[in-house]
Amino acid sequence: MSTVQRNMSLTGEPPKTINTQQKIASAIGLLGLTILVLAIFNVDFPNKSLWLTASLTAIAAGTIWFSIAAYANKHEGIKNDGIYFKSLTSKGFWAWILGIGLTLFYVLLYWFPQYLGLSGNGNNTGLVALFDPLSQFISGNPASQWFVYGTLYTLAILAFGIKFLMKYRHSRYQRLRTFSVMFFQLGFAFLIPELMSRLNSETFSLPYYDLKNIWPLNHYNFEQYRVDAFISAGNIGVGLLIFGVASILIITPILTYKYGKRWYCSWVCGCGGLAETAGDPFRHLSDKRVVAWKIERWVVHSVLVFVVVMTTAVIYSYLGDDTSKYWFTKNTFLISVTVLLTAIFLWIWIYKREELKTDAKIGAVGYFVIIIALITLHYSTGNKLFLFDAETLRSSYGFLIGAVFSGVIGVGFYPIFGNRVWCRFGCPMAAILGIQQRLFSxxxxxxxxxxxxxxxxxxxxxxxxxxxxxxxxxxxxxxxxxxxxxxxxxxxxxxxxxxxxxxxxxxxxxxxxxxxxxxxxxxxxxxx
Ligand code: SF4
Ligand code: SF4
Known part of the structure; x- marks a missing residue:
């Protein structure tokens, strides 16, 4: 029977993978995880608050103890030794087990939340019910599968953030930006939206809003039900809506000009936050080949074109066209989008053409032609928007990009493709920031x-x-x-x-x- 030879050392045995303290810490963390797995299999824990606290504490304590045992007695500096000897970080058996486990969790989360215990009437069971006490405490509502996900996601960024802080403690830049992603995840992505939902009543209702999630990352932000909810929530809602638009058109361009896309991707964003902390042991798995670079440029910019077309279609579908009632009609909107895209394109073409490589130029022209063609098609067909129904475009995007790409592949495949597959190949926000970083930063x-x-x-x-x-x-x-x-x-x-x-x-x-x-x-x- 053939075995994989992992000993690449010329002088002896490979280094020991983990020490005794790390083994005990791993056991504690796994015990905490076991409680969650048992809850998925509908084991009924009598005192849910107690068991949830025990589980989350064990996971956090195990991870932090593991990190202390790994790094505290080492000198400050680079500590990536041994990554190619470990099964988990070199696409070995444990990497596949983790990848499959994460992928299965995402499949349940997105498409079969009932198996996690979600019940439409608030009488949750299983894993979701285990999180009910925490959700009731923070927002006053029963938990949903998204609350479970948000809690575990935040816990992962905080616990692995501490690991990252110990590992890279020699670098002030790394320390600062890790505190930053931990702060934004805990405050902006987790606590503030949950506390905001506490304000909701019969007469006042704000949609769930992670303030640091900017379009096109939150591709759903301008859907009709959300815009209606913002407007009906009065000044606060309108303020949030204006903030959403200002984040795209004012805040993002200014900060990217001054600091590059790092201000968002490595300091603020939740996807980046998880990639940098929990995903750090897998960063070396990124594909360095030139062909991967080519695929990356085509795929990520195609996603960007898709999200622009989709969002335009969705907003267009609910705007009115009676000029006597509204100043911002369907046609005004389409013309505004066309003018904005044309202005950006012309600016790039006139001032930045020399800096662009040939394929980027061809890509820009190709995509610009597609958008113009789609708009033209819209005028010629009338009923159907951009050949497709806006809702079809939206649901396809939500399924393919929002769920399959960002969740299942983006995180589920960390141990196989590396920690930034989504950011590199799929994120339309990264594509916009990247274009500006390359051209105007x-x-x-x-x-x-x-x-x-x-x-x-x-x-x-x-x-x-x-x-x-x-x-x-x-x-x-x-x-x-x-x-x-x-x-x-x-x-x-x-x-x-x-x-x-x-x-x-x-x-x-x-x-x-x-x-x-x-x-x-x-x-x-x-x-x-
Ligand atoms: S190859 Fe990279 S890490 Fe090594 S010395 Fe050169 S710049 Fe530094
Ligand atoms: S993305 Fe790569 S090149 Fe850019 S700062 Fe990180 S390691 Fe360096």
Whole structure:
């Protein structure tokens, strides 16, 4: 029978994977997890508050103790040793078990919540019922499958956030941004929306709103039922609606100009928060091949086009067309979208054409033509919007992108494809921020090429699959649309080559200033 040879060491046995304290801590964490699994199988826990507290405490305590046992007695600095020896972090048996387990959980969560115990009438059973006391305490309502998910998601970011803080404690940047994602997840994504729902009454009702979730990430934000709810909630609701629009058109462009997309992807966003904390042990699994880079650009920008078309269709479907009643009619809206897209396109075409690679130019033209064609088709067909019904577009997007891509593949496959598959290949918010980061932002990673020893740590640990070393060897600035500014390349570099900086736009992209071996014919100088 063949066995996998994991010992790559030339000098002896591979390092021990975990020590005794880590084993005890893992057992405690797994005990906490077992309570949740038993609840899924409808084991009826008599005192739910007590058992839920025991479960969540055991999971958090086990994770934190594990981290202390792993890092507290080590020197500050890079601690990614042994990742290719461990089954869990090198696509081995345990990686597949974890991937399948997470995927099954997502399938239940999205499509079969009744198996988690959700009941429409508030008499929950199983896992969802176990969370009822906590939900009642925070929002005054029985738990839903989304409350269960939100609680576990937040717990994962907090507990693994502490692990991350210990692991990268030598880097101030890593400490600050980890506190930031922990704060935004706990406050903005979990507590504030739950507390807001406490304000709801017979006469006042705000929709669930995670304030840091910006369109197109929350692709549902401008659906009719939400817009109606915002408007009927009076000034607070209208204020939130205006905040939603301002986040897209004002806040995001300004912050991305000043700091690059990292302000969102690595400091605020919940998807990024989970990827950076719980997903950190899997960051080296990102695909570094050029073909992956090509696929990434096509897929993520296609998702962006899809979400723009879908949102336009959805908003268009509920707007009125009687100009005597409304100033913002269907036609006004379509014209506004067309003008905005045309302005962005023309600006890129006139001022940034030289900076774009050929395929990006073709992509921009192609997508622009598609949108114009769709709008034209709309005018010619009348009843159907963009060839499809708006609701069909919305539900397809929600299923394919919102559930399958972001949840099942994005998180379920962390141990197989790496921790940023969703952010890299699927997130339309990352696509918008990436376009701006590439074209109009002060952010870049500078490289002190002379110091680089080509060890490849940076490329290995770049979760977005960027070959950082290739830039470092040439002393070239890294200005890539996909870079989320996590700063791990810089944190793991043993030579201090890489620095995340904000500076003037001029000469930010500097490939021509780089002297490559092939650029000079040394024989010319020898023969002189
Ligand atoms: S290039 Fe560096 S900062 Fe950018 S995503 Fe990769 S590791 Fe993070
Ligand atoms: S930039 Fe640093 S981490 Fe990357 S190859 Fe060079 S020395 Fe190694």
């Amino acid at each position: 002060k952010f870049r990673i500078t490289t002190n090429g002379g110091q680089c020893i080509s060890c490849g740590n940076c490329s290995t640990h770049c979760e977005m699959g960027i070959d950082v070393r290739a830039y470092a060897q040439k002393g070239e600035n890294i200005v890539r649309a996909s870079c989320v500014g996590c700063g791990i390349c810089s944190a793991v570099c043993p030579r201090g080559v890489l620095k995340l900086e904000n500076g003037p736009l001029e000469n930010r992209i500097n490939p021509n200033e780089v002297l490559l071996g092939n650029d000079v014919d040394l024989m010319q100088y020898v023969n002189k």
